[in-house]
Amino acid sequence: MIGIDLNTVEDEEEGGPSAEPPRGTVCLELWHACAGPVGPLPRKGSAVVYLPEGHLEHTREAVAAVPPHVFCRVVDVNLQADPATDEVYAQVSLLVDNEEAKRRMRQGESEEACDGDGEDTGAAKRRARMPHMFCKTLTASDTSTHGGFSVPRRAAEDCFPPLDYNLQRPSQELVAKDLHGTEWRFRHIYRGQPRRHLLTTGWSAFVNKKKLVSGDAVLFLRGEDGVLQLGVRRAAQLKNVSPFPALFNQDSSLRSLGNVAHAVAMKSIFHIYYNPRYFADCFHNRLNCLY
Template identity: 60%
Template sequence: MITLSLPSANGGTKILLSNPLIPSLRLWVNKETDEVYTQVTLLPLQEFSMLNEEGKEVRQERNGSSSVKRTTPHMFCKTLTASDTSTHGGFSVPRRAAEDCFPPLDYKQQRPSHELIAKDLHGVEWKFRHIYRGQPRRHLLPTGWSIFVSQKNLVSGDAVLFLRDEDGELRLGVRRSARPRNGLPDSVTEKNSCSNILSLVANAVNTKSMFHVFYSPRATHAEFVIPYEKYITSIRKPISIGTRFRMRFEMGDSPERRCAGVVTGVCDLDPYRWLNSKWRCLLVRWDEAFMSDH
């Protein structure tokens, strides 16, 4: 379940809830960059009480389906080194990762090897030669790897992920080190400009019909797309002045830290456009230990 809060014409807010009876999330991939993005389907609800009833139904459905067995796929992710992206040597695979994800090699052979076929997010098949050689011995993909690196424009610092599903099919994906300014394809961006989105939302609210929102998780922070139950918890337990507040903090290249302080004020995020919005702005007096470091 996903919630989205938007300003209404009278200055209040409309709460929009994805319909649990339809596929509310669809995952896509940008053909140009291999960046993944999401299509979220939302349905306007008029009354807040309906939100609670919807939540009860969803929790009942989840409880009823809790007996469904879920298995963890075999996968590994490796950040590429300079040697991995060079035209010589191929891709060096950690032994444990190779034995978990790739079909088993016959170690009785003098030079154990076989051919791997992996599909990327677009369904394109890539062929590699998996070999166990060297001194000391290690797992390598010497053949086919340079073509993959060249066509995907991979550089040192990018990451490659291999995943084997229950049927044994090998999947392949990339994650670039540089975050995109906009992970959506140009065709999607042009159709989903700010004015177009607001027009679609307004029409959906008036006609009580579904609408779609496209979201790129790496290009933008998830400030307005949050788990449904997290949203319900936050409005049932509002933060008051004097509450101890903790959050994660990142600055430049410094490692992530946890900072703490005391809430000294609670106000509207935007009192002009979003008056009485469910999204609140917190004023926090940070602890001296945190402030002295910055």
């Protein structure tokens, strides 16, 4: 999920320790793969302009005393995945910094707009090292309770550990971590006429747990460390589920524009949440990078 959901704004000073934002532990490459094509995220330390009118377009609350342009510095960018839906999103932490941001803007330091992942330039180098990855749109057979997951041979040989094709029924156990670090175990076999790669035992449990349907996509990625990871990219948002269910279940004050007004007055940190798949255009219209 990426695109600032400007309905979801959190003030750093509200609440106790439980209000602390979750720390990003999601694999960078897997996060981007699940997000799909997205625009650049602001870099940590960069200056941005937050436009509150974008927030007002997504909420019915009364207008708070917030200026039309809020100059901020990006304190942190955490890549996250919602535990209920596996949708990816980014939490951008902003510190109101009017004087410094204005000074930088006057100096014309707007050449380096945004980095692609909210991190330093080393992240771009990591992205340049394309991991072993494949993405497959699920068929009706892939999501059947009595079926398995059919893997194209080239994808299986590139991403999975090698099978011994000299055996009558080559097979192995695969262990893959999802976006939350949960390990999933699958039986990988090579059989049939013509022979094909299949994930059998363990696959139905994964499909049921993730509520996957035909048309959704599954991604497998093997990084340089050899760890196999997997994620999902849904064809459509789950019915009756908010794009940010875990966040919207928190106290409603997290969605209040009043928190932004408070942060502006106190020059404190507030957080915005960006869903790349549902609110990408909104995000880049509402949070403009200066440098």
